Amino acid sequence: MSEPVNDFEYERRFFCREMPAEYDDGDLPTLILQSYYVHADNYALRIRMKSHDLDIAMTPDLDPLDVLARYRDRFSSAYVTVKGPSVGGTRYEMEHAIDTRIAAELVQRGGSPIIKNRYSVWIAEDGWSVDVFGGANAPLVVAEAERATPVTNLTIPKFCITEITDQPRFNNDGLAGRPFSQWRDEFEQELAETGPHFQPYFGRNRMETEDWPLTAQ
Secondary structure (H helix, E strand, O other): OOOOEOOEEEEEEEEEOOOOHHHOOOOOOEEEEEEEEEEEOOEEEEEEEEEOOOOOOOOOOOOHHHHHHHHHHHOOEEEEEEEEEEEOOEEEEEEEEEOHHHHHHHHHHOOEEEEEEEEEEEEOOEEEEEEEEOHHHOOOEEEEEEEOOOOOOOEEOOOEEEEOOOOHHHOHHHHHHOOHHHOHHHHHHHHHHHOOOOOOOOOOOEEOOOOOOOEEO
């Protein structure tokens, strides 16, 4: 779903407790295995690999490199990506497709790997991605809505607990440098003390109040 226009991506991101059962339409999620070679000060250089025919549970003991070693021939696409800092839901991103064999060799040779399952659905008028992380970032679940222009007047579903759009620690490059398992308790304490927060400068936040049907994208 990440298709930046004019080298920029526009998104809003939310922390979730789980992926709702309504998202499971029987199709396999996209397995994403990626490694970050730069992940500092919100700048990133990433190799990403995707598979659409692997069903792998995102458990805390999952090793991304073991998955790559076992299933490297099942990845159908790969990309090299550079990213700049995120400001107000806008981030520079340049992505280029590369050979999966080269990508696998690069991931095996270095970087900080991340693995996750990505589910894609329509909610109201927007396409959403829900990422369920494995390994050192389990049991993190992050939902994001992305558009070709700034994401304003968004319908926010009930399973989104709090907004994390401008929290670099939740960016994938942030998670590569410091996995969620290392600061989960700290975050939960912050959330308990401050409560949920949704950014006020993206227009009107339309909060979901009823169970709406979700359509697979």
